Amino acid sequence: MNERIIRLPTLMERTQLSRSTLYDKMNPKSKRYDASFPRPIKLSISAVGWFEQDIIDWLNSKKS
Template sequence: MKILRLNAVMEMTGLPRSTIYLYMKQQAFPLQVKLGVRSVGWLEEEICSWIEERRCERA
């Protein structure tokens, strides 16, 4: 299991930081995992699943 930092998540999804946090607030995006006092990340598997769901919705 790999943990992605924000820049990697933005690159994978094509979404800006503000949209990622907005979607999380709306419970429409995977939640972050706390890594330390001031650092967070996202599980790569959850981000990949989220992307796949978007791909399936378009079909």
């Protein structure tokens, strides 16, 4: 299985959300926290990414 990893600029483009909104969605202390939002994976000491399919699934779950 070939899991594509996307970085923050691509994530922002795909979700149409700002950097601060995305990080708020991952922060349990934020009013915008979303427990269903995919967690990032650590790529190196200072780099993270997200599995593209997890983001696609999350976006599809938001369609109502």
